[in-house]
Amino acid sequence: MTYCVGLKIDRGLVFMSDTRTNAGMDSISTFKKMHVWEQPGERVIVLMSAGNLATTQAVVSLLDERTKAVTDRHEKLLETPSMYQTVRLLGDTVKEVIAQSSPAGEKADSYFNASFILGGQIKGSPPRLFMIYPEGNFIESTEDTPFFQIGETKYGKPIIIRAYEKTMSLAETVKLLLVSFDSTLKSNLSVGLPLDLLFLEQDAFQVGLKKRIGQDDQYYRTISDGWSNALKTAFASLPDFPG
Amino acid sequence: MTYCVGLKIDRGLVFMSDTRTNAGMDSISTFKKMHVWEQPGERVIVLMSAGNLATTQAVVSLLDERTKAVTDRHEKLLETPSMYQTVRLLGDTVKEVIAQSSPAGEKADSYFNASFILGGQIKGSPPRLFMIYPEGNFIESTEDTPFFQIGETKYGKPIIIRAYEKTMSLAETVKLLLVSFDSTLKSNLSVGLPLDLLFLEQDAFQVGLKKRIGQDDQYYRTISDGWSNALKTAFASLPDFPG
Numbered sequence: 001m002t003y004c005v006g007l008k009i010d011r012g013l014v015f016m017s018d019t020r021t022n023a024g025m026d027s028i029s030t031f032k033k034m035h036v037w038e039q040p041g042e043r044v045i046v047l048m049s050a051g052n053l054a055t056t057q058a059v060v061s062l063l064d065e066r067t068k069a070v071t072d073r074h075e076k077l078l079e080t081p082s083m084y085q086t087v088r089l090l091g092d093t094v095k096e097v098i099a100q101s102s103p104a105g106e107k108a109d110s111y112f113n114a115s116f117i118l119g120g121q122i123k124g125s126p127p128r129l130f131m132i133y134p135e136g137n138f139i140e141s142t143e144d145t146p147f148f149q150i151g152e153t154k155y156g157k158p159i160i161i162r163a164y165e166k167t168m169s170l171a172e173t174v175k176l177l178l179v180s181f182d183s184t185l186k187s188n189l190s191v192g193l194p195l196d197l198l199f200l201e202q203d204a205f206q207v208g209l210k211k212r213i214g215q216d217d218q219y220y221r222t223i224s225d226g227w228s229n230a231l232k233t234a235f236a237s238l239p240d241f242p243g
Numbered sequence: 244m245t246y247c248v249g250l251k252i253d254r255g256l257v258f259m260s261d262t263r264t265n266a267g268m269d270s271i272s273t274f275k276k277m278h279v280w281e282q283p284g285e286r287v288i289v290l291m292s293a294g295n296l297a298t299t300q301a302v303v304s305l306l307d308e309r310t311k312a313v314t315d316r317h318e319k320l321l322e323t324p325s326m327y328q329t330v331r332l333l334g335d336t337v338k339e340v341i342a343q344s345s346p347a348g349e350k351a352d353s354y355f356n357a358s359f360i361l362g363g364q365i366k367g368s369p370p371r372l373f374m375i376y377p378e379g380n381f382i383e384s385t386e387d388t389p390f391f392q393i394g395e396t397k398y399g400k401p402i403i404i405r406a407y408e409k410t411m412s413l414a415e416t417v418k419l420l421l422v423s424f425d426s427t428l429k430s431n432l433s434v435g436l437p438l439d440l441l442f443l444e445q446d447a448f449q450v451g452l453k454k455r456i457g458q459d460d461q462y463y464r465t466i467s468d469g470w471s472n473a474l475k476t477a478f479a480s481l482p483d484f485p486g
Binding site: 154155157158159161162163169170171172173174175176178179183186187209211219222223226227228230231232233234235237238239240241242243 | 397398400401402404405406412413414415416417418419421422426429430452454462465466469470471473474475476477478480481482483484485486
């Protein structure tokens, strides 16, 4: 499994993903699930993936290869005129890969399924954040739904629902994401360290912050230990059942 | 969906279940998922169920009917010599119902699946708590795994993992369960109020506390509002990301 979150704040877009891939309990590997295409000053595009690794790697490889090809009839990720056209390109690539993986003529098998979070900004437009379904169609974040999660989403959802505010600073947003990831890591073996963190500041058109957070990261340890204690204190602060 | 938790503390067994049943988004009903068989002074048995409502109702009806029958070749829930024989009787009844629901000769269809938490105490033995799988086999709680959840379990798991202690009082345990249920209720529409709460005090051999908790329950509202604020305070108490 996997856990990825893309979150929109007033200051830009924040992305976090884990790196564990497993095929059964005894076949665990570390794979990066966050991919970046950047044309500094003009556009930055970030893609995170969950689901079948062969599918997600094929999608990323195709996008990458076509972007680098000198001549190619395919549209290129760094040349799309808008984020909307970018997410459509991704959706089409997902459909193409699924069609190749599935037996001819049959409906796409859920075994090959993958979902994605795509975010970025192209000069002339605001930052946009999308979630792409295994079928290749997609939705965009709004004021009411300012974040997307893919993979093992349930453990880490309650804290985001409760603590997110769009006026948050980057520092607060990273704290929120780490708490959400820590709750997931503690509950589910299929999500694992290290974590990838990336920040796209609004109108910067380049990666603002990119960091890999591992077991020995001092801040992660502070949050992980601190959150356990803070939760216990919060819990103790509520009145016991009177009846 | 459903959410039920059975939890073992030094003082006895605590059970909580929601009451929402849904077949699609527009077919929502309230059904009790907690059932009690009691022979005061001798035994109390509590059963909670999740999954296909037809299956769980059939299991409960069969157990109930056979317990009341004057002469019957089947074993009776109030006459089993031990909790182990009680959970075996439940497992056999689950298999019997699934076999009747599924097409002849075929493997049990997951569509008819149901899982259960069974707990109770019979005079002469300590209280015991079991989880029964859809296949009819089961596991028992231990010191290391002192609680079971069935249904929509993920949202409410992190707080139980972090705050549970076996020396908790009943008042603290109810608070913990309400926080866990509130997180689930806020995240998933298929889990709904009112909640059923039941406490079996060790060696009391009768129901110690039984309460239905609805939207207008004063303590539930205190916990639900208080937990949102306490979480925000806990979150604010952690240091922001320095990098």
